[in-house]
Amino acid sequence: MTDIGRIKELIQLLIHYRNEYYNNANSEVSDLEYDRLFDELKERIESCGGKVSGAVSTKTSYLINNNVSSSSGKNEKAKQLGVPIISENDLLKMIKS
Numbered sequence: 161m162t163d164i165g166r167i168k169e170l171i172q173l174l175i176h177y178r179n180e181y182y183n184n185a186n187s188e189v190s191d192l193e194y195d196r197l198f199d200e201l202k203e204r205i206e207s208c209g210g211k212v213s214g215a216v217s218t219k220t221s222y223l224i225n226n227n228v229s230s231s232s233g234k235n236e237k238a239k240q241l242g243v244p245i246i247s248e249n250d251l252l253k254m255i256k257s
Contacts, residue, residue, distance in 0.1 A: 163204050168255055170201040171248050178226070222246050 174197055202212045216223055216237040223238040228245045238245050246254075 163208050164255060167201060167204045167208070168252060170197055170204065171252050171255075173197055174201065175226075175248050216241065216243055222251075224248060224251055 174194070177194055177197075205212055213220065216234050218241055220238070220241070220243045223234060223243050223245045224247070225232070225235060225245055226247045228235070228247060235245055237243075
């Protein structure tokens, strides 16, 4: 499987597990497994030339946040800097095209 294929698969898994957790008040996956999947996603994105950061700056291309209308500090900073805020589903659509 290519890096792009695995990135798509990881995003879909993370979305599924998050939805299960919030919608059903339980989780099929442990926090440790979720973190492992997220770490692998980060590594795969970086292997394709992307950079994953925990902070928003003028160098940020996209902020990935499933609540794009959130008033979180990161969302507010992204809005100030004109950084597009996208969801994981938006990222999947970008990868598919």
